[in-house]
Amino acid sequence: MTGAVAVPAGRRRPPADRFDRRLLPSMMLGAILNPINSSIIAVALVPIALAFGAPAAQTAWLVSALYVATAIGQPVVGRLVDRFGPRPVYLVGVSLTGIAGIIGMLAPALWVLVVARVILGFGTCAGYPSAMSLIRRESDRAGIASPAGVLTVLSVSTQTVAVIGPTLGGLLIGLGGWRATFAVNIPLSLACLVLGAVTLPREPRRADAASQRRPFDLLGIALFTATLVTLLFFLMAPAVSTLWLLGVAVAAACLFAWRELRAHEPFIDVRVFAGNVPLIVTFGRAVLAAVVSYAFLYGYTQWLEDDRGLDPTATGLLLLPTFVVGIAVASLTGRRAEVRAKLIVGAAAQLVACGMLLFATSASPLWYLAAIGVIIGIPQGLVNLAVQNALFHQADPVRIGASSGLLRTFMYLGAILAAAASGLFFPVRADDAGLRGLATVMVVAALVLLASAVADRSLGSVDRLARGAA
Incomplete structure (x- = not known):
């Protein structure tokens, strides 16, 4: 898509041959809402359980509620x-995030917190697909085939930033x-x-406006x-x-x-993905x-x-x-084009960190536990960036929003599997x-990821496309 987009009043027209970096603050801030909320709850489960006298089986729904809402909401x-462009969807999504923050802050019962997490899940869905859509549109407008720097910023703003959730949560719990x-979420949503x-461009009136009303x-x-x-x-x-x-x-x-396969305008065109x-x-x-990370x-x-x-x-x-x-x-x-190398090195680092977890005990020194955190940070920076860059080059450009949403759905499927494994081994x-x-499950997942990267020769074409574009 290379057509012009309407520029909000007071906003200068973007440079013709460069990515409009004035979009980055809103893209980054909107994109972090989901990963921050998915991970910040990790250190809050025990205090919430104590506050409401709830067992772990009940507080686990604070995690699962957001997973389900996000997994369903991302492709929607x-x-x-x-269909409608990133701006209106983004603004509605961040508004829901602020409302969920208010409900959670004032919640008198655990079930109200679960409702707040569901609303958070749907509200925070808007950030990532909106950002990927904006990146695709800006890249097409400016003639940039592979915006590696911008994709790196988005990767840092999503999965890498997710890791700071427990740290931020611990500090917030200590303060308030x-x-x-x-x-x-209230000040974050207001800023968004x-x-x-x-900053976000308005959509021009489209010739196929009738399709928007279907x-x-x-x-x-x-x-x-x-x-x-189910x-x-x-x-x-x-x-x-x-x-x-x-x-x-399954049914x-x-x-x-x-x-x-039979719908005139399917929710997910399975023919494209097949x-x-x-x-x-x-x-x-x-x-x-995601299984390893979550x-x-x-x-x-x-x-x-x-x-x-x-x-x-x-913690x-x-x-x-x-x-x-x-x-x-x-x-x-981030600016290096190699997707396959990132996957191989990242999966190998996952394997090392998960192997170290197999030998961790309650008597392990803090330096050993910190070393595990350092090593697991390597794939957090590499694998998520590689997966995101691969999607950018493999997905149909006109369906980049839906494809990006599905990517997050599959990531949260991995998160659900990780939560199920945690419940199985921590009854x-x-x-x-x-x-x-749990570490054994993580080792198996890392091994399969490593094997898939080593054996997949199709990644070479993605690397050549990215290097040629760069």
Whole structure:
């Protein structure tokens, strides 16, 4: 798409041959809302449980509620971005985020907090697909085939920044209690609203405006939702007695594929993805990377508090090196075109860190635990950047919003699997034996990710395309 976009009043026309960097603040701030909220809760679960006298099985829904809302909402919001443009979707999304922050800050009961997390999940869905859509449009306008620097900024603003969630949460709890982890969304959403209103371009009136008035594929969305929700319920409590939930999930998935193949304007065009095997593989890598990343963020964090005996502030500070290393690695390597090399090195680093977790105990010295955090920061900076860059080159440009939303859906599927593994190995509390079981799952995921990167020769074409564009 190379057509002009309307410029908000008071905003100068962007340079003709360069990416309009005035978009970056709103893009970055909107993109961090989801990863920050997905990880900040890690250190707040124990204080919330104490405040409401709730068992761990109930507070776990504070994590799962956001996972489900995000997994469902990302592709829905991505389709809205493709149809109506990023600006209106972005502004509505950040408004919902602020409302959820108010509800969570004032919540009188645990179920109200769960509702707030659901609203957060849907509200924070807008940031990433809106940013990817803006990057694609700006790149096409300026004639930039591979905006590596901007993609690096977005990677740092999403998955790398997610690691600072526990650190930020620990500091906020120390200053204002667990309610501060919800209240922080109020100033963040206000800042997004101001920046978005001032900097984001308005959509021109389109010739195919009639397509914008066509109803959404509500049946497709309902079947997609049924698939994810029943799969989540099964994964959160896998047992022979709940196998029927897995059967329902499979049946709903089959009906969803059948429906989308016949819909005039499908919610997710499965034909496009069925004919794009490299993109499907990229989605699979997103699942594997997220299993390791979120098992570390939630399972390891819970173990540090339960078995190692650290308070939330100390736990957050111990995870700070992961954030610092992830930022540094992404910044240093972001302009390099090699996707395959990033995946191989990142997966190898995951394997080393997960192997070290196998030998961690409650008696392990702090330097050993900090070293694990340093090493896990390497793939946090490399793998997420590689997956995002691969998507940028593999996805259909006119469906970049939906494809970006689906990428986040698959990442949250990995997060759901990580949460299920944590629940399986930490049935009562996070102890050393449970940590070894969780680390074993992480090792397997890292091994599969490494093998997929080594064996996938199609990544060479992505590397050549990126290098040629650079």
